[in-house]
Amino acid sequence: MPVYNEKVMEHFMNPRNVGEIENPDGIGEVGNPVCGDMMTFYIKVDDNRLSDVKFKTFGCGAAIAVSSIVSEMAMGKTLEEVRKITPALVAQELEGLPKNKYHCSNLGAQALNKAINNYLKKQGKAGESKRRRKDEKE
Amino acid sequence: MPVYNEKVMEHFMNPRNVGEIENPDGIGEVGNPVCGDMMTFYIKVDDNRLSDVKFKTFGCGAAIAVSSIVSEMAMGKTLEEVRKITPALVAQELEGLPKNKYHCSNLGAQALNKAINNYLKKQGKAGESKRRRKDEKE
């Protein structure tokens, strides 16, 4: 009786979208190694959609599988759609996780959200600075 | 690993001197069924020697083996010799008893002693009554 189901194992063994994005539009980092798991998500946003998602994860099999599936679930979606990726949906997409690993699915959703927040914040700033430049011109 | 050694088993399986003596010279009864074991020894005394010893025993294997060996040890001995049959000697003659059965060897020696006491008491009385009869004659 393996601890993880086949779907989780498949994502763990062959995680999608591992890596970093150079000059990403948003970065979200959650967890820390003291607690066991740490995930960093990088996103590229085009036209309100995630045109690229990459991650780096320090952690257990579940953390890696969650990162992989979250990256897959988010890819190509609009920001609003991505906001709806809840931990429950992640666990469901993985066809279940052991009880003591549920928190990993939280981490995945959180990291992605943080990356979006980070993007929006930069956008805001970018918007601001654009506006400022505009103002200056005027 | 049987509970009892071969010697004990042999005496238990083939106890010597089981039975009662009709008109015994002495009877000794010890123990009671509430405690587990009960032994009755019957003796016949001739010339200060046990010319016959018989017993009846209610009790465990050790009680029966002890009764048997005590009867054998006592048979033909003088009263003084019989007095020297201690529980330790009985256990030794049986080549050992389980710890929780030591008390059975006490019972055997006690019953025999009681039978002798009973004999002596009767003797005393008999002596007295003989003396009385003698006195009467005089």
Added chain:
Amino acid sequence: MRKVYLDHVATTPVSHEVLEAMLPYLKDAYGNPQSLHDWGDEAREAIEDARGRVASLIGAQPGEIIFTSSGTEANNFAIKGLALAQQSKGKHIVVSAIEHFSLLHSARTLEKWGFELTLVPVDRYGVVDPEGVAKSIREDTILVSVMHASSEVGTIQPIREIARLAKEAGAIFHTDAVATTGTIPVDVKELAVDALSLAGNQFYGPKGAGALWVKKGARIIPFLDGGVQEGGRRAGTENVPAIVGLGKAAELAKAEMESRTDRLLALRNRLIEGLPSRIEHVRLTGHPTQRLPGNSSFCIEFIEGEAMLMLLSSKGVAASSGSACTSKVLKASHVLTAMGIPPAIAQGSLLFSFGLDNTEEDVDYVLEVLPPIVDKLRQMSPLYSKFLKEERGGK
């Protein structure tokens, strides 16, 4: 010499299918269920399988089964663990006077820890009166435990009724079903209990595996502290082969229960009916009908149990006795005593317990060899000669 094992209350043999099921886990599948690799996965799967089978035997949920090393451990765990978990509500517990020592002595330990204990008496058949239990329950009673059946005298208790009364009064109810599980139907919902002990070596499983069932939601303090095995409720590396054996035994018991009962009943009744016509002054102990199918327990008057066992053994027959002399502490069975059997008679306790390996010929063999044994010992017994003299005198 014929060899006849009639001591199935002491332990049953391990059935062939059970051993076959265990062997892989004594060989290549030696993993620890807590390990994160194939060996661990295999072992974990095996014990979860077994958990399902045990749960199914008693109508429980798998998650409610906690494996233990024995019935004794299950009883210690139940009594101490349930009482300690409830102690803020009260410190009084109620158990029957005829419980197995693993339960009774656990309750005595609780007394040392400041709990109060009430023992409920039984009638002459060994039956616990439900009203007697109800009367023993106080405001501060937190736990009641009455065994499902006594292996010694076979009497089956009206557990459902006792459990109902106990629970109406607000107490947790535990039953020691070591003597019944796998032998007669045991369903935790039907019995309406909160916790139940069982052990595999009573129904053709191996020694070394028992279980405590605790109803979902009931609180219990762990007894064996340590690792997180068994959902954190019982520490220690799981005894995988024994647990697998228990599971297989549970599966077989469930499938074959009816036919097994029929066979045991036939054997037991043959002995119970045959003995009194061959030996005088024999009493059946325990309830005449509400009794375990394989149990025939007697008191043979005027003689003592250990001596009978030894002579039976010399004829190849294995049985047991509740006499003082057969117990290491030299006390007559507390069960017989609680039933009001006089000590001298209790000394003649003799218990034949049947199993699936027995035949009618075994019964007939006992009926053949026992009378001369009884005769021989009675010829040696001062109690018997007294009885004969009195009888003759009386006539």
Added chain:
Amino acid sequence: MRKVYLDHVATTPVSHEVLEAMLPYLKDAYGNPQSLHDWGDEAREAIEDARGRVASLIGAQPGEIIFTSSGTEANNFAIKGLALAQQSKGKHIVVSAIEHFSLLHSARTLEKWGFELTLVPVDRYGVVDPEGVAKSIREDTILVSVMHASSEVGTIQPIREIARLAKEAGAIFHTDAVATTGTIPVDVKELAVDALSLAGNQFYGPKGAGALWVKKGARIIPFLDGGVQEGGRRAGTENVPAIVGLGKAAELAKAEMESRTDRLLALRNRLIEGLPSRIEHVRLTGHPTQRLPGNSSFCIEFIEGEAMLMLLSSKGVAASSGSACTSKVLKASHVLTAMGIPPAIAQGSLLFSFGLDNTEEDVDYVLEVLPPIVDKLRQMSPLYSKFLKEERGGK
């Protein structure tokens, strides 16, 4: 695929000779050692034989050996039983910070029962300082317990010295020798201890049998209440086959100890020497020389243990880890933590524990498959990329 079991700390396989010795007791010799007939005699003889063998392995008297169901039970029994027996003298106990949970949590339970507990720290190699123990001992200290060796990091403690100091200060001294007995020489007289726990499944015996040795004359309160088995000190039907297996395993361990040690040392050293040249940022945990012969434990930096185990498992290699993620309660090993290893590094815990079934090829296989696994996970690790950036930045 090659299958390589390197998790002998979790449990060893049952050796062929041990299983052969057990089998009769899983078949025809199924008696209960308490029974008064041939089946009982046979079972009793078997466990007394085993008692002799276990006693001989540790230089003890057979009568001092109490069989238990596991190392966990032996530790629970020791700590609770010895403390409760001494409580009139005081209520303070001292144990090391790196004890196995079966010991540590038993000590925590004693705290709930009103005892006071002092944990003695260890150094970065996991060694308990004898002077540290001596300083922890107070007027009312009744019991000191320090493990003989940690199976997790392999460090062997200076027990003789610690025991001497504890006993000079008037305390009873217990050692958990589950990780050492049967693997390295353990002699209760040489160690000069008062009580010692051991378990068979650590040295090719079966699961389900351990033992507590208690020096003659030392008082202990029973842990499992019930019948009079084990001289009245441990109730419950004896697990005869498992006890026989433990006995056989003890006999074999005694006879073969030296040659076993040589083999294990060669394998372990091959790995300890080979790994750092193939993988950067690896630390050996535990003492470099005072360690169990089969133990090679590491922390692999920047990655986590469970993920390594899973990838190793996909290559057929079974190992273990003390990372938080591999523990059900999601806490990093208290042993590594007590040794002062930072949490992020403890997460990379990886333990290969060798046994008699391993070969040099097994080591070489690990040396071959582990580096790409570490690589793969480091490529995924944000900690590793940070490290690389800092390193590059630093240069």
